[in-house]
Amino acid sequence: MNDYSFIFVSDVCLKEISMKNNKPKYKLIIEAAVDVIAENGYHASQVSKIAKKAGVADGTIYLYFKNKEDILVSVFEEKMGQFIEQIAAATSQKETASEKLLTLISMHFGQLAANHHLAIVTQLELRQSNLSLRQQINRILKPYLGVIDGIIKEGIDENLFRSDINIPLIRQMIFGTLDETVTNWVMNEEKYDLVGLAPAVHDLITKGIKAS
The missing domain is CATH 1.10.357.10 (Tetracycline Repressor, domain 2)
Incomplete structure (x- = not known):
């Protein structure tokens, strides 16, 4: 991969991050995570609880976050x-x-x-x-x-x-x-x-x- 390809990939990654941050469901999940983690503690906060609080399907979480x-x-x-x-x-x-x-x-x-x-x-x-x-x-x-x-x-x-x-x-x-x-x-x-x-x-x- 040449330097230009690296720059192109970096630009694509930045655009993907920007697109993710601008999507309403991403914001909903972030705010839901704050509430769920605060109320239950990090270790007891299952992804399913965060999804339920955000009003999204469990699988939707993994469109935005790895884990x-x-x-x-x-x-x-x-x-x-x-x-x-x-x-x-x-x-x-x-x-x-x-x-x-x-x-x-x-x-x-x-x-x-x-x-x-x-x-x-x-x-x-x-x-x-x-x-x-x-x-x-x-x-x-x-x-x-x-x-x-x-x-x-x-x-x-x-x-x-x-x-x-x-x-x-x-x-x-x-x-x-x-x-x-x-x-x-x-x-x-x-x-x-x-x-x-x-x-x-x-x-x-x-x-x-x-x-x-």
Whole structure:
């Protein structure tokens, strides 16, 4: 296969993915999977349950997904893709890196606070021991971590953040803080205002990396 054939195949694959994502049944299955996995747990969520919730035949699931693992990964990929688009649009309206970071934190908390089932799936059910699944989740996370990297770099350029900080380390600390805060909120049965914590979390992070 020559280079041109490879490009052609890649283009075909991208078109197939786009066509699949734009089909109503694909969206129905994704939303049904969020509900079923949140209510039953990943391991107890049979494909047949997801199909029934989506109002489609069991066989229809396999027109879009290889297996249950593929459904879980696709749920995360779909939701994370939407979130990154929203983050990019919202942060582009902010002037400073500090404002962009606060926006990201608020939106991170807000998206999950607004969707009880999605919060359970992302914070609990994605924590699987399967190595292949973890690697796929990490791949999907990379663009979001890249958004955080961009905000940190912008803050350094603006002299808002220290120039000697280790960007990969700070990025992991920021994401880890947000992730653990949401997980704790879910584990405590969402008894308090998650979004209301955003300013305090932002203040804690920015004070730690603030330029002197």
